[in-house]
Amino acid sequence: MFVIRFAARNFRNLEEEEIFPCEEVNVIYGNNAQGKTNLLEGMWLFTGGHSFRGAKDAELPRIDPDTGKNMSGTALAMDFFSEEREQSAVLQIENGRRSTDINGVKKDAGTPLVGKVRAVIFSPEHLLLVKEGPARRRNYLDTALCQLKPSYAPVLTAYRRALMQRNALLKDISKSAQLSDTLAVWDARIARLGAQVIKERISFTDRVAPKIAGIYEGISRGREKLSVRYSPSLKGGDTLDGIEELFLRELSRTVSSDARTGFTSVGPHRDDLEIEIDGISARSYGSQGQQRSSVLAMKLAEAQILTELSGEPPIVLLDDVMSELDRGRQDYLLNHLKGQQVFITCCSPDTVELMENGMRFRVECGAVYPEEF
16 A cells, blocks of 8 residues: 555644655655654554554644644545555544544544554654563564454453453452462463463564564675564463463462462563574664664564555555664665655655655655655
8 A cells, every 4th residue: 555645734743734755765854853753643643543652632733833732623634545446534633532534434533544544653662672671572562463463452452351350369369368269260261361362472473583584684784683582481382272271380380479479470471572683682782773673674574464464565654763774774774675655754864865766855844845856
């Protein structure tokens, strides 16, 4: 799929802007705080998701210069090609509430957009995927799986709820020992659901790992090798039944210590995704450029799997991806991402000069200026 036209009115610092991007690489450049990321954020909202910057919908309308407060509403429009035809969508946010118009059909919510526009986003916050602890990496796996396999989401939600119930019961057991008799019920439920979560994560990792390695090899020009591996807290068990049986045994083995801490110490909520460059931890020893390249490879691999499942490539949104990358890695992003529409934001005009094909847009004070090569 690809964007034909994108327009924004009173969105962030964009008063009334419209762009007609090309189907390949589009570079949006300018100084800091001019509105580059706002364009990507507006496009991302058409996936039906929330702002990737963590903003509430009520914070997205432009600041009224007279009052210094957010205006009551904003409107975004997108014409795009998907499912072998041109389509259109309008997203309005009024007093923090969304409404949409998809191909002329009005809906009083933003959720109907889910699945209509598919996109993969990289933003500087995603660097925490490598830099911080396992929770970030588990979230990467779960977010990707929820988008790629909708049936995974209710399983994950049910597991988290059952885990909360078991943890609450563990805390109460120390006060009332007879409650331990009900623990077996929650153990059985957690083991069944948790085994499904672990199995799906392993399957996804096995599928995405070769793609990540291949993309990283291209970004690094073959100088480095990146590997990712799922690291479960439960060691052993290859089949779904085998994982469930192992989980039950571990829950039984750790019940005394879990009752003392009031926390379930084993399960998919304790797992990690190991990321290594040339066999060494990217988190502990990777440079800023290597860590950025690692996350970028993971996001681009996610886009490849989306393409395989849906039959058409998603839009790729890369926010502030160029900083801390050498010219060889920058050249790869600008000139070697084929077969998909890409939007890249950056600050330096020198970076733009590396482009061989595509379109570029200069952003200044919320105004967007298309430029010719």
